[in-house]
Amino acid sequence: MTSDCIVVTGLGAMTPLGLGENEIVLALEEGRCAVKHRRMDDCLDVWFGRVPEAVYDRADVLFSHLPDDEQEVARNDEGLLFGLAAAEDAIEQAGLAGAGLASHRVGMVVSSSKGLLRNMLGANRLFLEHGPAGDPEGLMARLFHNFTGEILGRHVARRHGFTGPVLNYPSACATGLTSIIGAVNLLRDGIVDAAVVGSSESSGNAVTLAAFCNMGALSPELCRPFHAKRGGFNPGEGAAVLVLEREEDARRRGAAILGRIRGLDFRSDAYHMTAVETEGRAVQTAVRETLRRAGWEASDVEYVNAHGTGTQLNDATEAHVLEIMFGSSGPLVSSLKGHIGHLLGASASVETVVCMMALARGIVPETLNLDEPDPAFRMNFVRGGVLRQKVNRFMKFSLGFGGHIGVLAVEMEGS
Known part of the structure; x- marks a missing residue:
């Protein structure tokens, strides 16, 4: 067991309000609402919070570590791009890539509660259209194997050569916090010296949204938390990542400390x-x-x-x-x-x-x-x-x- 004081040295966020700290804080100051009424998959109308399209300008760089035959699958579900972009910003702010840490001492806990669902839906569509043997190019298999939630952490690790543990803590709406808690425990147990941790979700598909709609959980208007006439939530998409370290390690390498997990x-x-x-x-x-x-x-x-x-x-x-x-x-x-x-x-x-x-x-x-x-x-x-x-x-x-x-x-x- 090592030091209990775990600090945050990097932050990254891809949100409907904006990409990165400057855009997000300005939008909060201006009281902006990023939730709009949208048609999803040409069949379902809902209020939905979308990440700004500027995030897609980063795709070529963020997927550059992948061979051509993997890029099609990587771009199929936006959750991967959101998670990679947020992780890249957090790693850069923390100075983690050039920190000289042993690669096996950096862990990934970048989770998703539902996985990259568009990949599973794509694999299922190919199966229904062509049958179990109708996949000569292996696309069905690649989509299926890029569905599970830990794929986010696997891609961050692969991009940076980090060979520590890659974990996923799918816990519905609490996924982000259980991921942070899991990463804190990795650090306190001395398994890693730094953890890239957070969660990503791309829920803008009709299957996910129809389930919540049929459950009666979605609001027919803009959501109003704690309001006397509240009527449900508005779904959205996005990702955020933190870099966590033990305080003495962060100070030793001169990293700026943003906060402490107390x-x-x-x-x-x-x-x-x-x-x-x-x-x-x-x-x-x-x-x-x-x-x-x-x-x-x-x-x-x-x-x-x-x-x-x-x-x-x-x-x-x-x-x-x-x-x-x-x-x-x-x-x-x-x-x-x-x-x-x-x-x-x-x-x-x-x-x-x-x-x-x-x-x-x-x-x-x-x-x-x-x-x-x-x-x-x-x-x-x-x-x-x-x-x-x-x-x-x-x-x-x-x-x-x-x-x-x-x-x-x-x-x-x-x-």
């Missing part, structure tokens, strides 16, 4: 395939354990970035937990989903990274569309514009389908 916990509420347990007992346990590991009191938390999907049950449960754990005069609270939509498996990593980018510039994100908070929710919401205030300590909540629960405590550098 506490963490993940649980399951063992309740239902999609619905959250309304008392939030397992969420309360995760918050208490996170505070204990951080060495914080509840009063030390200045801001909570909530899961805040805009669904009836999620928001009510989360508000209930926040009031029990922090009281009605507790920390500032907001959700980013009114800005970007619900990025599913990418949501927790994107929201963690976006919060770190904003808080580093003295900006606390608002909850868009919250003109009428649910009167049952007694919380200190940030609404009506960003709040310009220094925040040193914040928590990130994720409440995923199937009962996946993740909580993270982050201390910003300079605290």
